[in-house]
Each structure stands twice: as C-alpha cells, then as structure tokens.
Amino acid sequence: MTKDPENIKAMLSTQFNDFILGRHEMVEPLLGDGIFSLDGEGWKHSRTILRPQFAREQVGHVEMLEPHFQMMKRHILKHSDGSPFDIQDLFFKFTIDSATEFLFGGTCGSLRDESIAESGGEQIVNGTDFAKCFNASQLYTNTRILMQWMCIFWNSKEYKRCNEVVHKFADHYVDKVLKMDPDELDKNSSSKYVFLYELAKQTRDPKMLRDQSINILLAGRDTTAGLLSFVFYELAKKPHIWSKLRKEIVDNFGCDTNDTSNVSALSFESLKKCEYLKAVINETLRLYPSVPKNFRVPIRDTTLPRGGGEDESSPIFLPKGSMVAYNVYSMHRNKDVYGENAEDFVPERWFDSNVKNIGWNYLPFNGGPRICLGQQFALTEASYVIARLFVKVA
Template sequence: MSQSSFINQIHSLGLEILPYFTKWYSVLIIAIIVYIGSLNLINLYNSNRLGCKNPPFYKKAGFTGVPALLEAVKRKNNGRLADWADETFDQFPNMSVYLNVCGLLKIVFTVDPENIKAVLATQFNDFSLGTRHEHFAPLLGDGIFTLDGNGWKDSRAMLRPQFAREQIAHVKSLEPHIQVLAKHIKNNNFKTFDLQELFFRFTVDTATEFLFGESVHSLYDSKLGLEYPNNIPGRENFADAFNISQKYLADRAYMQMFYWLTNPKEFKECNKKVHYLAKYFVDKALNFTPEELEENSKDGYIFLYELVKQTRDPKVLQDQLLNIMVAGRDTTAGLLSFTMLELSRNPKVWSKLRQEIIENFGEGEDANIDEITFESLKKCKYLKSVLDETLRLYPSVPINFRTATKNTTLPRGGGKDGSDPIYIPKGSTVAYTVYKTHRLTEYYGKDSGEFKPERWENMPRLGWAYLPFNGGPRICLGQQFALTEASYVIARLAQLFTTLENRDNIYPPRKCIHLTMNLEDGVYLGMK
C-alpha cells in the first residue's frame, strides 16, 4: 500500500468517526450543564426553604472563580494577601461575600465574629478541614493540624498533657539561647540587621530542644566563633527546608481543589530534608530503654520522650512532632518579629515597657533573671497589653477555612443589610479572615489600624472578635507556651538593650503567609 493510499484511508476513517466524537462531546457538555443547573436549583430551593439569602457576590471572581484564586496566590507571593483581604472587605458592609468555582463549589468569605463562632464552636460538627490533609500531608503527614474526626481527637488527647502548666512554666531552658541571641545582636554594633532572621533561628533552637531533647543550635555560626556542641545529621538543611516546604503548603491550600498543581521538585526535596532530621530524633528516642528515657529527661521536660511512652509508632511520632514544630517555632518567631517591629516604631511604648520590666526584674548586670517565671511574667500587665495588641494587628493565622460536611447555614451576612442567614451547601468552603476581624472599627474604634497597647487597659469583653489562637474545640493547645516564651524573650531583650531604632521605612510591612504569618522582608533595626 502506498503512503498516499494509507493517509487517505486514515483520513476517511477519521471523517467516519468524527460524528460519534462530536455527538458524545455534545452529550457530555449538555450533561455537565444540566448537572450544574440542577445543583444550583437544589441549592436555591434549600436556601429559600431555610429563609437564607446570599451575601454580596464577588464579581471579580467571574463564573469560574479561578481569577480570584489566582489573585489570592499572587497577592500571597507579593506579601499583600492580608492587606488585600482588609481592603476588599471595606467594600462589603455585610462582613461576608461569596464566589462560585465553575458553579460547583461555593466559597463564602466572612469576617463576622458570629459566623466565625458558628464555624468553630456552635456548629463545629457541621464543618471539617476538608482537603487540608491532602494540602499538608507531604510535609506534616497525619497530625493534629491535618486530621479530622477520630484521628484529630486521638491526636489532641495524646498531645494535651504535653502542654500542662508545669511544663509551660519551665522557662529557664530559654536563657542559654537568649545569651547566644544577645551575642549576635551586640555583634552588629548598632548597625542595621534583620532581627526576624535571628528569631527564626532562635525558635528553631528552642523548639528542637523542647520537642526532640537536643537543640540544632542554628544560632551557632562562624560570626560568633562557636562550635556546635552536638553532632546532628541534616542540621544545616533543616531550617531553610522547613521554611520552603511551608510556603508550598500555603500555595496548595489557597489553590483549594487545584492543590495538586503545586508539587515541584524543590518541594519534594525539602520535605525529605525535614523528614530526615525528624526521623533521626525519633529513631534515637525509640532506641532508648525506659530507664534511659527517664535518665535523659531528668534535667528538663522532653516532648518526644513523653510521647514515646504513649506510642512507639515512628510515623505517628514524626508526624505529631512536625505538626507541633510549626506551632512551637513559627508562631513564636512571627509574634516576636512583629512585636519588635512595632516597638521600634513606637519609642514611647518601648520606654514604658522597659520601665515595667526593670521595675520587676532589674536590668543589665543587676537583672534578676531567676525571678522571671511563668507567674511573674503574667503580672506584667503592660507587657501583656503589648503582646495582645501585636496579636490583634498580626494574628498568627490571619486567614483560615473550613469545609461544610453537610448542608448548613451561617447565622448572618445574607441579604441587603446582612441580617439574613447564609445557606452553605455540603462541600462548600467558609474562609474566615481574622486579620480583618481584628481591625473592625465597631470593636476597636476608628484607630483600629494603629498599634496602641493602651487600648487593652479598659477593653470590654470581645468574645469572638478577638481570636489570635483560633477558638472552639480546636483552639490552639500551645497558645500559653508561645505567649510565655515570647514574654520571656521580650523581657530579657528589654533588660539587655536600652535603644531600639527602626531602620526600615516600609509600612505597613509586607506579610509572608504560609501556615502562619511573619514579615516578608524581615525586621531591620539597630539595637544597643
């Protein structure tokens, strides 16, 4: 058969088959249209039956909703996602807005405290983490932040005793790390430096010591001429890999059902580096006898060693440790960084705070370090106000979401005046933006965008309008741990340094949002 004859036969066959393809393609398109139409009619019927009305539609999302999702990722990568949400909600007095993804998935965004309360507490069983497990599993596996249902309950029951008050009160283990941090600061001789970079190294050092039993000592470097006091394989890659992996996790979360599009080689390699170090500590702990575990814990509480008493499953141990690492390291580093940024911009606040610390604990060579305890720190009211105000303006998790496990409602935000309930079909997403809630003028006044610790002196009860550590059954287990560590660090820095000078004119700062929030560009200042 000649080549031309063969091509002619193929062409003829194609012409014969084409009508069938066209027919089935048309049937598929019609079926999709009918399905979407039927789904929306059912939702409309249920909404009317329950007396619900939709909040304003976010028109920029279009029919597919994809432009809004892509815009969210773009803003996140530019460090302006939180501010974009803040500005967007100024256009919607209902405090809620919605969009649809291809007519299939309804996404409601809300900053209303009553709606947040419903999602996190009063209607807790109506919502779940949805696809978060798939978003976060490559790094965090099956842990307290990624699981729902019985898996989450088991995780919480396992971890709750590890955050008992007597363990939180043990702040003395922070002091050796404070000394190294202070050396770095003094080494700069009042020249401009990035304090956030040091805080992240500091918190990874304190978190690994508390969680694993040994610090990775990332603050030990050639600048100080300090040699590592221990030999931990994979130490040099851990901190950077952990940061990079979390940035990819955030991209996956904001892409919602399209999370699988974010799975590059760098993400996989960083996950391996993080897992390598965690596995080293888990294997080491599992090789200890019960007597050796007790002996190695006699000088201080070790999170991992206590978990080993409850389970010897290496995957369970690794996953839970990495889940807690996110909270123990990142939230504290972010809180410290934002606090010092605002203190450097507000010298009167810094002076007032130092005065309180000095009156209670002394300063310089006369500092009474032994008197800085969990109980005594709680008595420093202005320090507490400074941290409360920082967490108001810069909540650790500024944007979060839940997925409806059944057809349900939100109490308000629908209709023209926002007084009607909103219908939430099963599978829909409710995203709540605490960052904006904390800036609502009806709760915090016209100066809600300003850093003003004094506002907390006579603050009325705020309820769900102030939510720095989430709320309801999934309220953060480690909130007191983070606050205690942050309080200790701020108090010690106030004792050791008299002058704090801001060296960065960019304000408001760009914010890096992955699983938690910190400053995109660091905290540049001078200290002496």
C-alpha cells in the same frame, strides 16, 4: 468569605461538627497525619494524647530558652556600634532552635555560625540544613493551601527533597528515643523535659511520633517568631511605648549589666504579672494575628447565622463541600468594636473593660474545640524574650 464574629463562632464552636479543616491533602507531604492536618477521629485522638504535654509545668520551663537567647544576644551585640540588622531573621532562628530542643531534645542550632565563632548545629543529615529545608517546605505547603485541590500540581522535586530532610531530622530523634529501654527513658525524661520522650511513653509508633512533632513545630514556630518580630516593629516606631514597657520590666526584674542578675526571676508566674507587657502582646496579635486568614469546609449542607437576606443579616445557606474563608486580620480592625483608632497600635486599649470583654471579636488563638494548644507556651516564650532583651541587652 466572612469576617463576621457570629459566623466564625458558629464554624469554630457552636456548629463545630458541621465543619472540617479540609487541608489534609494540601499539607500531608510535610505534616503526615498529625493534630494540625487531621480531622474527625484522628484529630480527636491527637488532641487527647497531646493535651497533657501542654500542662503548666511544661510551659513554665523558661530556663530552656536561655542558652538560645545567649546565642541570639551574641548576634545582636555584633551590632553594638549601631549598625543595622534584621531582628526578624534572628527571631526565626531563635524559635526554631528552641523549638527543636523542646520537641526533640536536640537543637538544629541555626543561630550557631562563624560570625559568633560557633560551629553549626547538629549535622544529622549530610551537607543539608534542616532549618533551611523546613522554611522551604513551609513555603511550598502554604502555596499548596492557596491552590486548594490543585495542590497536586505543586509537588516539585525540591519540595520532596526538603520534606525528606525534615523527616530525616525528626526520624533521627525518633529512632534514638525508641532505642531507649523504659528505665533509660524515665531517667532521661526526669533530667530534662523533652516532648518526644513524653510522647514515647504513650505510643511507640514511629510515624506517629515523627508526624506529631513536626505538626507542633509547624504550629508553634513561625507564629511565635512573627509575634516577636511585629512587637519590635511597633516598638521601634513608638519610643513612648518602648519606654513605658522598659520601665515595667526594669521595675520588676532590674536591669544591670552583670550577666547573672535577675534573669532567674523571669518565670511563667512573674511574667504573667507584667500587665503592660501583656497589653503590648495582645495589641500586636490584634493588628498582626499570626494566623491572619483561615478556612473551614462544611461536611453537610448547613447554614451560617449571617450573610443571607436583603440586608445580609439573616442566615445563609452553605452547600456541603463549599469552602468558607474567614479573615481574623480584618475582624481585628473593626472600628465598630475597637473605635476610630482601630488601625493604630495602642496597648492601653487593653485596660478598657469594653475591649477586655470582646469575646469572639478577638481571636488570635482561634476558639472552640480546636483552640490553640500552645497559647500559654507561646505567650510565656514571647514574654521571656521581650523581657530578656530589656533586662540585659537594653
């Protein structure tokens, strides 16, 4: 196990070709063969075809989030009498609803329910709930990753059933897109950005379309919902940070009670200019990185730069096939880098030039060739939701 930035940099970047993710067997029942599960040539191919989908034009499309935000807002306003509610639950529902719309062109509608007088989301699979099954499948998959090669023993009927529901949901949209002729596909994709439509212009392989979409859903959903939840966990405890952030947002976008005010001013560009908002997000991802621990497997005998010798500052030998776990959560709380208040939530530290340039000591989105493809997408979505809550609901 390591939390040394030099070792992590070696695995993710300078010695990238010596290591693989090594998790295909553990995640395959849910994820199949996609960018998040594959290594080697399969991964390279996935990255090549998926990268164009994360160009700035796509990630800038915040309008798509608004209808889902409206649903979430209605749940929040049920508690305008001051009664408590779990905002984390709402963020997880918000992110799966918006992600399924972005990826498949149809939302699973988990925020729609009787309490806000809305009927449920698209019922593609009889009597089953895609969002619930996706959550359950992820939990099983996580345990399989912890079990490593013993994952073969964690393969219950329930896991298989949940994976089937998830696959069926994706297949419904894949079938739909494959039935479109090229003109129809062009027409549909020019009226609204849908990930699956764009991918279908590059491949007609139904398994590839399904697997890559589910891989992106898994990569992008919990990570963003976790970030939003931890932002509000900290803001709830720190009124001075809440006020400072609110002031920045209100100064930039206004805050009136009329539903049509400044919301259209919230864009990729304008949100990027909110420096304190960026600092709050950076600080949240420092203390609560969405991917707190991870691992890599060497595919040949190799070394890592630190951990060997008497004082552990010399290279250390790694036999082929051994597993190296790395812990970003711990690394982000290193007092030598962040100072004595490393455990405290202090967004202001991000205005200190020493902390700004800490390179491999700060790694919420990973680094090197497998750096997160959705970083800008996630930061835009999270910024939109945070700002939107201040502009309207505050």
